[in-house]
Every structure is written in C-alpha cells, then in structure tokens.
Amino acid sequence: MIKKLLLFVFTCVLSISSAFGQADFKLMFYNVLNFPLENAVPNRINDLEFILEDYRPDIFMVCELNNISGAMTILSTLQNINPDYQSATFTLNTSDDNIGNQNDLQQFIYFDSTKFILESQNVVTTLFRDFNHYQLKINSVEQVTTPIIIDFFVCHLKASSGTSNQQSRLAMVEDLFNYIDTLPTGSNIVLAGDFNVYTNSEPAFQKLIDPTNSIVLIDPADRIGSWHNNSNYVDVMTQSTRTQTGLGGTTGGFDDRFDFIMTSENMTTNPNLSFIAGSYDVYGNNENTDCYNQSINSFDCSGTDFSFATRDALHNFSDHLPVTLELQTNQSLSIPEFNTSEMITILGSNVIDNTLKIQVDLRLQNELELYIFNSLGQVVKTVDVNNTLISIDASRISNGIYYITSSKFQFKPLKFVVNH
Known part of the structure; x- marks a missing residue:
C-alpha cells in the first residue's frame, strides 16, 4: 500500500510539473x-x-x-x-x-x-x-x-x-x-x-x-x-x-x-x-x-x-x-535539483492543525512558487515565497495527507498531515 501511494505521489508530481512546462x-x-x-x-x-x-x-x-x-x-x-x-x-x-x-x-x-x-x-x-x-x-x-x-x-x-x-x-x-x-x-x-x-x-x-x-x-x-x-x-x-x-x-x-x-x-x-x-x-x-x-x-x-x-x-x-x-x-528550464533538507524545511512537526511553518533558503526567496496538493494530485493551494520564513494558513484545508512541491525547482515532495 505504501509503495503504491509513493508511486501515485510521484506521478502527481510529474503531472503537475508538466502542466507548468x-x-x-x-x-x-x-x-x-x-x-x-x-x-x-x-x-x-x-x-x-x-x-x-x-x-x-x-x-x-x-x-x-x-x-x-x-x-x-x-x-x-x-x-x-x-x-x-x-x-x-x-x-x-x-x-x-x-x-x-x-x-x-x-x-x-x-x-x-x-x-x-x-x-x-x-x-x-x-x-x-x-x-x-x-x-x-x-x-x-x-x-x-x-x-x-x-x-x-x-x-x-x-x-x-x-x-x-x-x-x-x-x-x-x-x-x-x-x-x-x-x-x-x-x-x-x-x-x-x-x-x-x-x-x-x-x-x-x-x-x-x-x-x-x-x-x-x-x-x-x-x-x-x-x-x-x-x-x-x-x-x-x-x-x-x-x-x-x-x-x-x-x-x-x-x-x-x-x-x-x-x-x-x-x-x-x-x-x-x-x-x-x-x-x-x-x-x-x-x-x-x-x-x-x-x-x-x-x-x-x-x-x-x-x-x-x-x-x-x-x-x-x-x-x-x-x-x-x-x-x-514553452520549454522547461534545466533547473537544479536541491536537497530539501538544506533548502526547504518544515519547522516543527509535520502534523499540523491550522498553520504550517516553512523555512526557505535565502537564495530561493522571491524565486520560488510552492504548490500544495492532496493525495489525489489536486492542487489545493499556491504559495509565493517572499520571505525565508513562511506561515501557511491551513485552517480551510480538510484533514488528510498533503505534499509540497514546485514547478521551478526539483526536489522530493515535502509531506505534512492536517489534523484539526
């Protein structure tokens, strides 16, 4: 089941990236x-x-x-x-x-x-x-x-x-x-x-x-x-x-x-x-x-x-x-692949109630747009990165598992769970 879910998430990332090609x-x-x-x-x-x-x-x-x-x-x-x-x-x-x-x-x-x-x-x-x-x-x-x-x-x-x-x-x-x-x-x-x-x-x-x-x-x-x-x-x-x-x-x-x-x-x-x-x-x-x-x-x-x-x-x-x-x-940039442990991190627990906090490397400030999508591959929120510390309002997002990725920079999706 876990392998199937990971494969599904990977497919969703590819489809989202291609949509922004x-x-x-x-x-x-x-x-x-x-x-x-x-x-x-x-x-x-x-x-x-x-x-x-x-x-x-x-x-x-x-x-x-x-x-x-x-x-x-x-x-x-x-x-x-x-x-x-x-x-x-x-x-x-x-x-x-x-x-x-x-x-x-x-x-x-x-x-x-x-x-x-x-x-x-x-x-x-x-x-x-x-x-x-x-x-x-x-x-x-x-x-x-x-x-x-x-x-x-x-x-x-x-x-x-x-x-x-x-x-x-x-x-x-x-x-x-x-x-x-x-x-x-x-x-x-x-x-x-x-x-x-x-x-x-x-x-x-x-x-x-x-x-x-x-x-x-x-x-x-x-x-x-x-x-x-x-x-x-x-x-x-x-x-x-x-x-x-x-x-x-x-x-x-x-x-x-x-x-x-x-x-x-x-x-x-x-x-x-x-x-x-x-x-x-x-x-x-x-x-x-x-x-x-x-x-x-x-x-x-x-x-x-x-x-x-x-x-x-x-x-x-x-x-x-x-x-x-x-x-x-209409071409896709040959974008660098970043290590998310160094460039983009979730602060605190990845199980949240109403607010998700993310820290972004200074080099990506104003250069990054994040997409939050659910386990069905649907984009539920878009976030412009205009600071190194980002607070994302999740109060209107339903309970469940979500992933963060970007069309501009390649990295392994960040996973978090909403549990109100």
Missing part, C-alpha cells in the same frame, strides 16, 4: 547615468540595489556604464541579491576612436546563469558608439535538440535634437541593420537602449520599424507616436525623472520617451519564444498624467503601482527610468 523571463534596460563617475548623489549604488532587489530581472541591460570598475560593482550588487547572476566580458567602446576616444559610455549585460548561457558576444561599430551584441541560449531541458537562441543588442544612440543629430542616429541604425542582415531571418532579436528619439517620424526610428527590413522589429508597447512634450504618451515616458539641478544628468521633468525594448516581429506569437502581451512597462511610471513635466518622486507622479520609496530611489539614481518586458517559452 514553460518559463517566463523578466528583462530590464536601464540608462545608469554615467555610473560610477557621476557622484553628485552619494551612494547611488544603494538606490540601484533597492531597484534591482524589487524587480529581480533575469536579464539586466545597461548603458552609460563608464568602466570595468562600475561593471563589477553592479555585478557584485546583483550577486548580493542572487549569486547566480553573471555578466558578459566587459569591452570598451571603439566606435568613437576617430572623434576623441573618450570611452566613457559603455553598454553591458547581466543574466541569471541558471536560466541563460552566454554563447557569444560581439560589437557592431558605428560612426559614434558601438552596439553590443550578446547571444544567449535558454538553459532548457531541450537545449541540445531544440536550442532557443536570443540575440540581445544593447545601444545608446546619439543624443540631442537637431537635423545633424538625427542623421547621426540614422547612420548608427543603418550600421546595425547591415550587421543584422547577416543573421538568420528567423532570429529572435531583442534591441534595448536609449534611442534619444523625440518622435516616431525620426529617420532612425523609421528605419528600426521598416517592414522591408530582413528582420522586422516592433514596439511591444504598441505606443508609437510623437512622444516629445506630449502628455498623451506619459505612460511610456522615461526621461527626465528630475526637475532639481545639481544631481547630474538632465532636468526638466517627465516629458520624453527615450528608452526602449524592441523585439523581432516573430516574437509576437511564436510558442517557442514570445513576449508576454501587456508586460511592457516603464518601471516607476504610474501612468499618471499629472506627472507630466514633474519629478518622478513628486506627489504628482504617485499611483498604485510604484511607491514613493521606489520612485525616490529611481529619482536619486538616474535621470532615466528603466523599461521592462517579460518573455515566455
């Missing part, structure tokens, strides 16, 4: 405002850690990174949150060699190494600043037979208004597409950056969304228009977070959409890899029209999505807001 990924791009050389605001790295701790991106892309010291400081900050974060190899910009070789503004990428594998990296040179190309593979169970590769491009187009600057941005984008034309037509492309465009009619942006491109790019937010000084587009505005001078960067308040995450058109509905509809967001933007021309930490920018503490950290760290997007795949 997909994975979601959180992307973030952020203009980090001359980090770390810009020091008008002291201890800015603490504000960045607050932001990253809250959002926990699986892919973190940046521009305006000054040097390798800053790159390693951000990596260390990420690893304080999750030790599985890794980065690409830091390389200096070369495109400006003929105009001064300042090398003070770089792009870079960080990633959760349990979910992605860095396959290669390259630079696309232009007349002004490199595009950085990072090719990552999803660390899935099917990666040998059916690998999913994503081509991430991180950029920072020429800033400022005026015809000559518009033409510089166009020339940079044309160099990018000369490179993209060498990629397979079915490539999964994510282009993230500070585009510095004021309107969709700019030649550079028109080239980005040109339907005759070998690989067509789209705006997942589906909010293309004349953004500059137009409060109708406040929901996608990213700059400037400040009205106060003396903090570094640009002032003037919230009135521009400069920062983007775009994808190739094939990622609209492809079951192997697509962006999640409605997931594009400007982190810290409460979509409040009163926020137009205001500082992001003002009362005028308040709302239900992002607290004052979050908006204040964003205000202090950079004159831009990050943009975010979520991707999904």
Whole structure:
C-alpha cells in the first residue's frame, strides 16, 4: 500500500510539473547615468540595489556604464541579491576612436546563469558608439535538440535634437541593420537602449520599424507616436525623472520617451519564444498624467503601482527610468535539483492543525512558487515565497495527507498531515 501511494505521489508530481512546462523571463534596460563617475548623489549604488532587489530581472541591460570598475560593482550588487547572476566580458567602446576616444559610455549585460548561457558576444561599430551584441541560449531541458537562441543588442544612440543629430542616429541604425542582415531571418532579436528619439517620424526610428527590413522589429508597447512634450504618451515616458539641478544628468521633468525594448516581429506569437502581451512597462511610471513635466518622486507622479520609496530611489539614481518586458517559452528550464533538507524545511512537526511553518533558503526567496496538493494530485493551494520564513494558513484545508512541491525547482515532495 505504501509503495503504491509513493508511486501515485510521484506521478502527481510529474503531472503537475508538466502542466507548468514553460518559463517566463523578466528583462530590464536601464540608462545608469554615467555610473560610477557621476557622484553628485552619494551612494547611488544603494538606490540601484533597492531597484534591482524589487524587480529581480533575469536579464539586466545597461548603458552609460563608464568602466570595468562600475561593471563589477553592479555585478557584485546583483550577486548580493542572487549569486547566480553573471555578466558578459566587459569591452570598451571603439566606435568613437576617430572623434576623441573618450570611452566613457559603455553598454553591458547581466543574466541569471541558471536560466541563460552566454554563447557569444560581439560589437557592431558605428560612426559614434558601438552596439553590443550578446547571444544567449535558454538553459532548457531541450537545449541540445531544440536550442532557443536570443540575440540581445544593447545601444545608446546619439543624443540631442537637431537635423545633424538625427542623421547621426540614422547612420548608427543603418550600421546595425547591415550587421543584422547577416543573421538568420528567423532570429529572435531583442534591441534595448536609449534611442534619444523625440518622435516616431525620426529617420532612425523609421528605419528600426521598416517592414522591408530582413528582420522586422516592433514596439511591444504598441505606443508609437510623437512622444516629445506630449502628455498623451506619459505612460511610456522615461526621461527626465528630475526637475532639481545639481544631481547630474538632465532636468526638466517627465516629458520624453527615450528608452526602449524592441523585439523581432516573430516574437509576437511564436510558442517557442514570445513576449508576454501587456508586460511592457516603464518601471516607476504610474501612468499618471499629472506627472507630466514633474519629478518622478513628486506627489504628482504617485499611483498604485510604484511607491514613493521606489520612485525616490529611481529619482536619486538616474535621470532615466528603466523599461521592462517579460518573455515566455514553452520549454522547461534545466533547473537544479536541491536537497530539501538544506533548502526547504518544515519547522516543527509535520502534523499540523491550522498553520504550517516553512523555512526557505535565502537564495530561493522571491524565486520560488510552492504548490500544495492532496493525495489525489489536486492542487489545493499556491504559495509565493517572499520571505525565508513562511506561515501557511491551513485552517480551510480538510484533514488528510498533503505534499509540497514546485514547478521551478526539483526536489522530493515535502509531506505534512492536517489534523484539526
């Protein structure tokens, strides 16, 4: 009888895992405002850690990174949150060699190494600043037979208004597409950056969304228009977070959409890899029209999505807001198998009345979702792990034997008994 019950439970675990045979990924791009050389605001790295701790991106892309010291400081900050974060190899910009070789503004990428594998990296040179190309593979169970590769491009187009600057941005984008034309037509492309465009009619942006491109790019937010000084587009505005001078960067308040995450058109509905509809967001933007021309930490920018503490950290760290997007795949991640005696434990007796207490390893906090199922294999409760000590209300669960497992991490189910 016991052997049959164990076999039945094992079958239930497999069926529950297969039902959740997909994975979601959180992307973030952020203009980090001359980090770390810009020091008008002291201890800015603490504000960045607050932001990253809250959002926990699986892919973190940046521009305006000054040097390798800053790159390693951000990596260390990420690893304080999750030790599985890794980065690409830091390389200096070369495109400006003929105009001064300042090398003070770089792009870079960080990633959760349990979910992605860095396959290669390259630079696309232009007349002004490199595009950085990072090719990552999803660390899935099917990666040998059916690998999913994503081509991430991180950029920072020429800033400022005026015809000559518009033409510089166009020339940079044309160099990018000369490179993209060498990629397979079915490539999964994510282009993230500070585009510095004021309107969709700019030649550079028109080239980005040109339907005759070998690989067509789209705006997942589906909010293309004349953004500059137009409060109708406040929901996608990213700059400037400040009205106060003396903090570094640009002032003037919230009135521009400069920062983007775009994808190739094939990622609209492809079951192997697509962006999640409605997931594009400007982190810290409460979509409040009163926020137009205001500082992001003002009362005028308040709302239900992002607290004052979050908006204040964003205000202090950079004159831009990050943009975010979520991707999904129908493949299963090649997830590590943990020893539950070390990672997840039931505190006290596993025979309970109304409350089950669980201790979770710090490394799994905010990374884990638990499922409680009965001996029939039915899920009776889902628990988000947002702390290392979890109290689960079992007062409405009927007497019987229950098991705890997860679709994200493999471990032998934890057994407990409810006896009111």
